[in-house]
Amino acid sequence: MKFFLDTADVDEIREGVAMGMVDGVTTNPTLVARTGRPFKEAIAEICKIVAGPVSAEAVSEDAEGMIAEARELAAIAPNVVIKIPMTIEGLKAVTACAELGIQTNVTLVFQPLQGLMAAKAGARFVSPFVGRLDDISIDGMEMVADLKTMLRNYGFETEVIVASIRHPIHINQAALIGADIATIPLKVLKALARHPLTDAGIERFLEDYQKIPKS
Numbered sequence: 191m192k193f194f195l196d197t198a199d200v201d202e203i204r205e206g207v208a209m210g211m212v213d214g215v216t217t218n219p220t221l222v223a224r225t226g227r228p229f230k231e232a233i234a235e236i237c238k239i240v241a242g243p244v245s246a247e248a249v250s251e252d253a254e255g256m257i258a259e260a261r262e263l264a265a266i267a268p269n270v271v272i273k274i275p276m277t278i279e280g281l282k283a284v285t286a287c288a289e290l291g292i293q294t295n296v297t298l299v300f301q302p303l304q305g306l307m308a309a310k311a312g313a314r315f316v317s318p319f320v321g322r323l324d325d326i327s328i329d330g331m332e333m334v335a336d337l338k339t340m341l342r343n344y345g346f347e348t349e350v351i352v353a354s355i356r357h358p359i360h361i362n363q364a365a366l367i368g369a370d371i372a373t374i375p376l377k378v379l380k381a382l383a384r385h386p387l388t389d390a391g392i393e394r395f396l397e398d399y400q401k402i403p404k405s
């Protein structure tokens with residue numbers, strides 16, 4: 191299973207890379223706005239830190255505008271992937287990008303058939319948002335399981351990025367389903383590594399180490 195970091199903060203990305211856990215990065219306008227940096231500057235720096243796919247989101251609402259943005263953003267670095275929202279115009283842009291050889295990640299997917307359409311249009315990635323569905327009492331992970339089944343049934347190569355992750359259980363469930371990728375906030379990534387019994391074990395070993403005669 192691949193782990194992407196869901197952030198535009200380069201300090202967070204460097205920390206994740208040092209942990210050996212970053213196969214790629216996803217950003218969105220909200221995450222870039224939080225950094226206070228110009229959009230293209232932030233994406234360019236992230237692409238220097240991470241060799242894997244880095245998603246940068248197009249913000250036009252029409253296909254023509256999205257394609258123009260895709261061309262510009264793809265010129266930043268070879269690992270830029272254009273995030274395109276799941277709309278009719280978005281599907282047109284994904285189709286055009288596939289013809290141009292520009293990789294896309296279809297975002298804001300909330301039901302499996304949207305993901306199937308993204309795959310048909312030629313998206314490299316599709317991003318179902320689990321947390322935002324859970325927030326309105328709909329099981330986000332059920333959508334991921336159905337989407338994975340649909341893509342497997344027809345042999346699509348589109349990879350599923352489980353997005354809008356809120357806690358470790360989401361990643362546990364995604365891994366059991368066989369989702370290709372989880373895009374994870376750094377805070378949640380760190381929480382995956384922790385266990386209170388690990389901490390208690392370290393504490394006891396350190397205490398006992400002090401009891402060992404020095405010579």
Ligand code: E4P
Nearest residue numbers: 196216218317322353354355
């Ligand atoms: C990633 O591609 C998404 O933009 C992100 O996971 C959305 O997460 P949120 O629902 O916590 O904003």
